[in-house]
Amino acid sequence: MQERNTRQRQIVARLIQEAGHPLTVREILDLGQRQMSGLGIATVYRTVKRLLDAGELQAVVIPGDTVRYETVKHHHHHFKCNRCDRVFDLDGCIKELKSMVPRGFKVENHELTFYGYCRSCA
Ligand SMILES: [Zn+2]
Numbered sequence: 001m002q003e004r005n006t007r008q009r010q011i012v013a014r015l016i017q018e019a020g021h022p023l024t025v026r027e028i029l030d031l032g033q034r035q036m037s038g039l040g041i042a043t044v045y046r047t048v049k050r051l052l053d054a055g056e057l058q059a060v061v062i063p064g065d066t067v068r069y070e071t072v073k074h075h076h077h078h079f080k081c082n083r084c085d086r087v088f089d090l091d092g093c094i095k096e097l098k099s100m101v102p103r104g105f106k107v108e109n110h111e112l113t114f115y116g117y118c119r120s121c122a
């Protein structure tokens, strides 16, 4: 049982990394089932939770949207495709964003999501 858990964890962690963009539990399940027949949604949820607890994954929360998960990495932003519903990583950040904040306010973090059509859907 322990060995099976480890294998599921490795598969889930690897396919999120290989996807290169944040995935929903449903997307993880679809991809995972190609590599491991009999993989169920409850197992994916449990495995994702373990990887989150271990600090290997982080949640990508877009308001009003399903939570997605990605490999932990430096600060970056996301692009959500309005047609295929996929979310992509955008590298870098705009320093000038901070200048929008009124004097005397202290920023702790920020989230920024672009919406539009990805290359395949545009
Ligand atoms: Zn798209």
Ligand SMILES: [Zn+2]
Residues within 6 Å of the ligand: 022, 060, 070, 076, 077, 078, 088, 089, 090
């Ligand atoms: Zn990301």
